[in-house]
């Protein structure tokens with residue numbers, strides 16, 4: 001029966017074709033990726049592990065400080081160069097600053113591999129070329145700083161105009177978070193090698209380097225005296241312009257102040273009054289207070305290379321040296337960062353904070369894992385700080401710090417520290433300091449301006465401080481609201 005035979009034949013061919021098509025589909029579509037991958041694995045030779053993208057630094061609000069989208073890691077205008085540090089151009093690992101401290105965390109990102117397609121004898125196959133493979137994604141950590149990017153930009157611009165050598169620090173008075181920090185001279189973090197032979201030490205972070213504090217140390221003398229006896233605030237002092245201690249004669253630069261209150265003694269930085277105060281306290285009590293306010297110990301918990309400074313041992317301080325110490329001269333060195341911390345304790349009612357630059361780590365989804373930090377510890381009575389704040393306000397209102405005044409109300413202290421060196425024309429070189437806080441009625445911000453060999457505190461450092469504090473209260477990076485209110 002031809003019709004029946006034809007049907008069987010048809011069925012046979014259809015089935016055969018169906019099975020063939022199925023096998024074809026199976027290998028071509030279902031298993032194709034697997035096959036290809038297996039073939040690739042066998043035939044790829046890794047040529048190099050390429051610059052794995054580092055994690056970024058972001059500011060306290062999540063804005064980029066480093067950014068690979070800018071083409072170079074640090075961009076055309078690098079920020080907080082001494083704090084961030086740089087990566088070694090050779091191996092791409094952090095070589096200085098936070099880049100070095102957090103190197104392991106920043107490196108834990110996705111890597112890329114350059115590979116070549118090879119044959120069974122591992123000879124590269126012609127025409128197939130090289131391939132860039134991305135390794136499986138792991139979480140990239142970003143380091144979230146306490147720095148406010150906008151404020152840091154302002155402070156960098158001020159430093160570019162006003163600082164040859166020196167440092168600027170801005171702190172949150174209550175938490176000790178560093179909101180901006182810069183040092184001059186600076187270097188290019190993309191090309192650190194170009195700066196190795198410079199004589200002006202551009203790699204030195206001057207904010208972490210200790211210098212003689214000059215009259216800024218009078219704040220410590222004041223704190224020791226008021227903790228001992230709060231009524232000392234109301235005492236009157238007789239200033240004859242000079243005071244002899246042992247074989248040394250100390251003088252007030254402006255001549256005799258006559259009968260003077262403690263507040264005016266600070267406002268006009270009267271040396272003889274503070275020498276009387278210091279001699280009355282004794283070295284033991286004065287140096288113990290200095291230590292309590294953080295002199296001689298590092299101010300941060302998360303920075304390497306901090307200079308703890310010098311504080312003489314209390315044991316054997318002859319009177320002339322104690323007199324010298326009382327006006328911030330002699331064997332005494334304090335860093336701008338330590339000075340900022342000391343002023344923060346006065347500004348916030350008596351708590352010495354541990355300064356910090358890093359809030360924590362942020363994962364790829366913007367979640368912050370905050371680092372734990374010790375809470376600020378009480379070092380001064382509230383009453384003591386109230387007196388010192390009032391006196392520091394006087395320094396700016398009518399004393400040596402008038403050039404730092406702002407409408408929101410500023411309090412501070414000038415410092416002019418002898419270096420024992422002279423310039424080419426024989427004039428003695430001095431460091432210029434200004435440390436203070438604002439707004440005076442509800443202080444949230446502390447700033448320190450330090451100018452190495454920069455002249456006098458009142459004329460050189462105070463105007464720079466004014467610019468820095470004006471930018472700070474205008475930006476109000478902590479969102480306090482109070483900072484924009486006029487000091488009426």
Ligand SMILES: [Zn+2]
Nearest residue numbers: 239252257270
């Ligand atoms: Zn005087």
